[in-house]
Amino acid sequence: MEYPLNSIQTQHRTAMLDSFFKKQLELIFSNADIHINGNRPWDIRVHDSRFFKRVITQGSLGLGESYMEGWWNCDDLEEFFFRLLLSGCDEKVVTPEWIIGKLIGKTCNLQRPxxxxxxxxxxxxxxxxxxxxxxxxxMIYSCGYWxxxxxxxxxxxxxxxxxxxxxxxxxxxxxxxxxxxxxxxxxxxxxxxxxxxxxxxxxxxxxxxxxxxxxxxxxxxxxxxxxxxxxxxxxxxxxxxxxxxxxxxxxxxxxxxxxxxxxxxxxxxxxxxxxxxxxxxxxxxxxxxxxxxxxxxxxxxxxxxxxxxxxxxxxxxxYDYSLTLKAWHENVEKHWKNLQSRYSETFHRMWQYYLLSFSGAFRSxxxxxxxxxxxxxxxxxxxxxxx
CATH class of the missing domain: 3.40.50.150 (Vaccinia Virus protein VP39)
Known part of the structure; x- marks a missing residue:
């Protein structure tokens, strides 16, 4: 007969799973010389232990959404993505969302009229x-020529x-x-x-x-x-x-x-x-x-x-697009006080993530x-x- 877990057992099991997913992510990040809760600008600081499972099971979607929700931070997000992508860490995690997206993209015309x-x-x-x-x-919204x-x-x-x-x-x-x-x-x-x-x-x-x-x-x-x-x-x-x-x-x-x-x-x-x-x-x-x-x-x-x-x-x-995206990011940050009445902090973090992740992708x-x-x-x- 199987008995339901009590609250202490549940917490213990959750902690064990968090530890397992953290070790998996540490192993992936080690290829990019990125430390979890390290003190270098490109290291990440995790504020919510659910982050580890979310990234391992949801890949780029989990990484981006958890940043938007404030589960983790990084002083130099552009450098973080440069290292992550240069080392191929993004290819280490294959998720159901990625597989489904690939199948849909292959079979359906998502850009039909x-x-x-x-x-x-x-x-x-x-x-x-x-x-x-x-x-x-x-208002040219494409790569500049530097x-x-x-x-x-x-x-x-x-x-x-x-x-x-x-x-x-x-x-x-x-x-x-x-x-x-x-x-x-x-x-x-x-x-x-x-x-x-x-x-x-x-x-x-x-x-x-x-x-x-x-x-x-x-x-x-x-x-x-x-x-x-x-x-x-x-x-x-x-x-x-x-x-x-x-x-x-x-x-x-x-x-x-x-x-x-x-x-x-x-x-x-x-x-x-x-x-x-x-x-x-x-x-x-x-x-x-x-x-x-x-x-x-x-x-x-x-x-x-x-x-x-x-x-x-x-x-x-x-490389010119990396420079362009960083210039756009600097402009948004410079004017954020004038924009924040219309846009939420979640949107702000989403936009930061968008501009700096793309910049790191071009640089790598x-x-x-x-x-x-x-x-x-x-x-x-x-x-x-x-x-």
Missing amino acids: SRAFIVGEHHYNTGNDLFECMLDKR KDANTLDEAQEKKLRLVFDKLGLKEGMKVLDIGCGWGGAARFAAEHYNVSVTAITISSEQARIAIDQCAGLPVSIELCDYRTLQGMFDRIYSIGMFEHVGHKNYRTYFELISRCLKPDGLSLLHTIGGNTTTTNGDPWSCKYIFPNSMLPSANQITENYEGLLKLEDWHVFS RSIELWQILLSKQGIMGEYRVQR
């Missing part, structure tokens, strides 16, 4: 006041010039901006290169600001899914949007580029990329930051534009930043790509 606006409503509509505090003066740049404003302007010089923009061209954000890139192209721009977004809040930002310029802002686009363009670019396309739609995306690009046209794809081919995103990031998003691998990109477009250049500057080269230049027919003769 009926779901296209979810990430806009969830993330990009978070609050223009937050993004105005966080971003540069043009070559010879000392400030975020300079890095973002250099990135825009890099994109448009690679595309060889000339006065009078018709340009398509897929995923225009708050309109900063479209406005810059119209003002500095004298082109007309059709710019689209899936965020109503972005569209509202972009229309005001581009007033009086030959820029048309449209709230729509990229798959509905019509027309022909001299140049097409996408900056920080491809992460929301999804592997089941990559071919559709490049078919659109091929269909809408004039025979002598060029297209630039600026995207975060992954080092391995996958069919789903990180569980924590998908739940709290970018729903239904995933990072393409180089193989997924090349196999899906094959037969449609020709590769002209593939530019990697992943766990994820990459690519600019890919494609042509319709191939550039004839000598062509030197801007750097």
Whole structure:
């Protein structure tokens, strides 16, 4: 006959399990030279013993949620993630959530047209006041180019010039901006290169600001899914949007580029990329930051534009995104007193975790930043790509 455990026995059993999970996590963290309750900036301090089981059984989702809830802290969260990802510790824990996410991503089109606006409503509509505090003066929400740049404003302007010089923009061209954000890139192209721009977004809040930002310029802002686009363009670019396309739609995306690009046209794809081919995103990031998003691998990109477009250049500057994210984090912290009346402390910790974990991921080269230049027919003769 089995008797129910009394409270002392239950506490003892719980303590034993906590100790077991703690030892498992200590073993994983040891590969990254991270100590639990250590005194170095990248060591973590645990405030709730339930943390150990949660991370071992829930992986990245448990790690992120427990940070949001204040179960642990770290003085240098960016360095913590740099060490964690560089050592491959994230690959040591395989959870049911990860397996289910992989199966769903493989079988379902999470980015189908009926779901296209979810990430806009969830993330990009978070609050223009937050993004105005966080971003540069043009509100460019993508990696800056820090070559010879000392400030975020300079890095973002250099990135825009890099994109448009690679595309060889000339006065009078018709340009398509897929995923225009708050309109900063479209406005810059119209003002500095004298082109007309059709710019689209899936965020109503972005569209509202972009229309005001581009007033009086030959820029048309449209709230729509990229798959509905019509027309022909001299140049097409996408900056920080491809992460929301999804592997089941990559071919559709490049078919659109091929269909809408004039025979002598060029297209630039600026995207975060992954080092391995996958069919789903990180569980924590998908739940709290970018729903239904995933990072393409180089193989997924090349196999899906094959037969449609020709590769002209593939530019990697992943470390620049680490610098950009740290600059965004500094801006949020600097303005937090003005933001905290609208955003909770849980949100604050979530946003810290988002920016600094991504920064550590780029610095460790766990994820990459690519600019890919494609042509319709191939550039004839000598062509030197801007750097």
